[in-house]
Amino acid sequence: MSSYRAPVLLTIADLEATPDDGNRYELxxxxxxxxxxxxxxxxxxxxxxxxxxxxxxxxxxxxxxYPGVGVIFDDHNAAVPDLVYASRGRLRxxxxxxxxxxxxxxxxEILSPGSTNENRDRHIKLNxxxxxxxxxxxxxxxxxxxxxxxxxxxxxxLDSRVNLRGADQLTTALLPGFSAQVDELFxx
Numbered sequence: 001m002s003s004y005r006a007p008v009l010l011t012i013a014d015l016e017a018t019p020d021d022g023n024r025y026e027l028x029x030x031x032x033x034x035x036x037x038x039x040x041x042x043x044x045x046x047x048x049x050x051x052x053x054x055x056x057x058x059x060x061x062x063x064x065x066y067p068g069v070g071v072i073f074d075d076h077n078a079a080v081p082d083l084v085y086a087s088r089g090r091l092r093x094x095x096x097x098x099x100x101x102x103x104x105x106x107x108x109e110i111l112s113p114g115s116t117n118e119n120r121d122r123h124i125k126l127n128x129x130x131x132x133x134x135x136x137x138x139x140x141x142x143x144x145x146x147x148x149x150x151x152x153x154x155x156x157x158l159d160s161r162v163n164l165r166g167a168d169q170l171t172t173a174l175l176p177g178f179s180a181q182v183d184e185l186f187x188x
Contacts, residue, residue, distance in 0.1 A: 011075050024068075028128050030076040033120055038112055044188045045110050045142050046082050049180070053085065056178045063087035063105070071100045071107070073132045079125060083108040085174070103133040105174050110140045126150060130158040136172060145186045 009030025018025045024035040038046075046067060053065040065085050072078045084104035086094065094102030107129050109121045121139055129137045130150075137150040137158055146165040149172075150158040164170055170180045 009076050012072060012078055015078055024080050026080055027076060027078045028124055033124075035112065035117065038110070041142050041188060042082075042110050042112060045140055045185055048185045048187060049108065049140065050083055052180045052185075053083070053175075053178070056175060060175070060177065061088075062175075064091065066100075069100060071102075071104060073101075073103070073128070077128060077132065079107070079128060081107040081125075082110045087174075103129070103135075105135045106138060106172070107134045107136075108138040108140065110142065113143070126158060134158070135174060138170075140185065142186060145183060147182050147185070 007030075010027055010032055011030070012027065015025055015027045015032070018032075022037050026033045026035070050065060050067055057063060057065055063086050065083055067083050068080055069084060070078055070080050071084060081104075083106075084100065085106040085108075086100065086104040090102070090105055094100050094104075107125075109125060111118055111121055126137060130152075135152050139148040139150075140146075141148065144165070146163060147168075147170055149162040149164070149170075151160040151162070151172075152158055153160045164182045166183050168182045170182055170185070171178060
């Protein structure tokens with residue numbers, strides 16, 4: 001007779017015990033995901049978009065943008081998006097002890113090379129963010145110099161998808177008046 005052994009689900013406590021070794025550790029459905037340090041191009045894209053969002057929010061103080069901050073959704077799910085935007089109201093509800101303990105309005109990932117990284121960002125994290133109440137999920141693809149936006153539909157899923165590239169303008173109703181030309185995000 002064979003016995004079935006359920007997989008061990010890791011928790012936030014396990015995640016907090018990981019070494020401080022320069023890797024990014026995330027927990028999705030109790031499974032540990034590890035990413036190595038990003039490339040300089042990845043970080044250039046991060047800085048380009050981050051600066052645009054930061055400047056917009058200085059002129060329109062409706063919320064805050066954070067780079068690389070952990071978002072704890074529950075005991076088995078904690079992600080580290082490259083950037084997050086949270087409104088003042090959302091921060092009042094989710095900022096506990098300097099940590100986000102609920103969904104930001106916008107989670108932003110910049111793809112790193114490799115099929116494992118792409119699968120994690122395009123599918124696993126999309127499903128996580130959809131299930132946990134993120135309103136928009138932006139995936140920036142440095143290789144293709146494009147932006148993929150998943151917006152929450154009336155049905156409640158992140159299934160409204162927009163693909164932008166080149167001279168297309170990145171806009172969102174969550175940041176009224178914000179606009180960025182896509183190709184400018186990928187300048188090194």
